[in-house]
Amino acid sequence: MAKDLRVIIVGAGFGGLCAAIECKTRGMNPIIIETYPTSSKYGDIIDFFPNGGRIIEAWDNGNVGRELMRTGINKGDKFQYFKYDGTLIYEEPWVLKPHHYWKQYAGHRGNMHYIVKSYAERLGVELLFGESVNQYVDGERPGVITESGKKIFGDVVVAADGPRSKARQQLLGLADKKVNSGYAIFRAYFKITDAHRKNPYLAEFCDPNVDHTKMWTAKDYHMIIYTWNKGQDIGWVITHKDTEDIGESWSFPGKLEDAIACIHEGKFERKLLEVVKATPPEVLVDYKLVWRDPIPTWLSPSGRSVVIGDAAHCHLPTSAQGGSQALEDGVVLAMCLDKAKGDVPLALKVFERIRFHRSHVTHMSSISMRDTYHNVDWDGDDLKKHPEMMNLPRFNWVIEHDAVANVEKHFDRIANDVRTNRPGTLEELAVPAEGDYSLEMRVDPTGNVIPRDVKL
Ligand SMILES: Cc1cc2nc3c(=O)[nH]c(=O)nc-3n(C[C@H](O)[C@H](O)[C@H](O)COP(=O)(O)OP(=O)(O)OC[C@H]3O[C@@H](n4cnc5c(N)ncnc54)[C@H](O)[C@@H]3O)c2cc1C
Incomplete structure (x- = not known):
């Protein structure tokens, strides 16, 4: 039985x-x-x-x-999709249907x-x-x-x-048979501090009323930023090309300067640079995406x-x-x-x-x-x-x-x-x-x- x-x-x-x-x-x-x-x-x-x-x-x-x-x-909040320069392309509710x-x-x-x-x-x-x-x-x-x-x-x-x-x-x-997918992601999650709240470029991510979920897309890159607990927590990911294969780990330390280079190469708008710069270096993870x-x-x-x-x-x-x-x-x-x-x-x-x-x-x-x-x-x-x-x-x-x-x-x-x-x-x-x-x-x-x- x-x-x-x-x-x-x-x-x-x-x-x-x-x-x-x-x-x-x-x-x-x-x-x-x-x-x-x-x-x-x-x-x-x-x-x-x-x-x-x-x-x-x-x-x-x-x-x-x-x-x-x-x-x-x-x-209750929105999911917004942008061109790399900050042009809003599309938005929809996070929850598509009430049920x-x-x-x-x-x-x-x-x-x-x-x-x-x-x-x-x-x-x-x-x-x-x-x-x-x-x-x-x-x-x-x-x-x-x-x-x-x-x-x-x-x-x-x-x-x-x-x-x-x-x-x-x-x-x-x-x-x-793991194969490097040709891509990797930098990912980070951290608590928003008072210092962040003073940076005008970060204002929307410190919003005490609304959680933000936004994605920016560029040639060979895309970045998503999430905030939750109303301006208290922020997480971001940048997917980018990468041919190095170091295995798979969720905790492999990433380098902020490499993530910043992605922001420049993708020609992303300034606030994304500020988000990356605001990231405590020790929380940055460099995750190589392996395809099977x-x-x-x-x-x-x-x-x-x-x-x-x-x-x-x-x-x-x-x-x-x-x-x-x-x-x-x-x-x-x-x-x-x-x-x-x-x-x-x-x-x-x-x-x-x-x-x-x-x-x-x-x-x-x-x-x-x-x-x-x-x-x-x-x-x-x-x-x-x-x-x-x-x-x-x-x-x-x-x-x-x-x-x-x-x-x-x-x-x-x-x-x-x-x-x-x-x-x-x-x-x-x-x-x-x-x-x-x-x-x-x-x-x-x-x-x-x-x-x-x-x-x-
Ligand atoms: C530490 C960690 C962090 C992650 N972070 C994210 C994230 O931020 N965002 C996201 O979208 N996805 C993340 N993922 C992946 C996501 O959770 C999974 O893709 C998804 O939930 C599928 O889950 P799974 O149970 O199949 O595999 P996994 O979530 O990978 O779980 C597999 C588990 O098996 C355990 N395990 C492996 N080998 C052995 C062994 N020999 N003996 C005993 N235990 C073993 C591992 O420690 C792990 O806990 C993460 C996964 C892990 C393990």
Whole structure:
């Protein structure tokens, strides 16, 4: 029975935490093993859009969502899009539709992580922090061996171990083919001080009444500045070209002079320079964006271990979907384990077929979006006719998706396909990533932007 399942989850990012919470609420017995000793303070801003936020909103009668809301960006405010010189191109509400209000969260990743982890603790999820998994063991009774020699075995192993996943190599036998995406991001988050409030160029970011979310776009660059808690916190990111490969870390120190050089090269307006100059040097992170192609399967040979979240589909930040897709994985996985009533290989196969194409398309869209931002024809007719091409893509088929309803819709049919060995490749058997593509700009399943005049 699913209720007795011992679920071993590696990694307490949002994917691992969500899987644990959703398994626990269905009566399973999850344990999370996490390298960091405590809830991570690392990271700056992270967004959850309504497809991910609706999963959080279902937790503890909405109380987890309300806690996130209190620490995050006020969503009554606008999202504005500018040309590098400060010309306003387009603006839209942060929350596009009223029914998204309680399903959309943005704020400091560390704070949000702490809130979600605390909820897992309250539910009684077993947490083993400060312990790294060294070895995955696949088989009828899969498990892990930690650096300190602990052997933890159970019914299913869920590797939510992020972009540098060891599981991909050890469980799936895939060589770690990380490729420098050709881009990196400088990122920073800090408290606004009285000294900042005296700088006239920073006035709007110190606004005690309104939170600001603004994006500026230039050839080969884009910069986003967020303020939250009404003029008390500020975060910014600049995406820029970079060919150096130093691995991946959220805490690699960046150099302010390099970030300042980006501002000059992008010909960005003066206030952006002032924001970068106001940044305490020790909080600047230089994060090299490593790209990984979609992988052919997420399941181990025994069918009892699976990779989820960024380990399965490492989204670049321009997709704005990395966190939400990890949450979708978590809830879909728990539902499949529950519905398969103890048949773990069946559950994992159905999980993979439900999630494969959808996450693949959002994964690939991060590249096409970045290229759109970096190659705007500022004088062309396209931009005049469609200034919304500058916006953060929030396609209806992505953000209106209800992962829970989707499992209810597809589980029985796909489980039947698995049980009857329906022939076909994973691409053929998986649920298509279809939606109502009702926004103007959209990507095809290989991640290419589809011109507006092409009817799907
Ligand atoms: C420290 C950190 C800061 C981040 N900051 C931001 C941010 O500011 N903005 C943003 O948009 N996204 C950020 N991200 C990424 C974002 O959180 C993820 O893209 C998204 O939430 C998907 O989550 P995930 O759970 O799949 O992977 P991740 O969030 O990467 O979580 C993977 C977890 O697995 C743990 N782990 C890895 N290997 C092992 C092992 N062998 N044994 C035990 N534990 C292991 C890692 O320590 C990590 O906590 C950050 C991720 C991390 C880990």
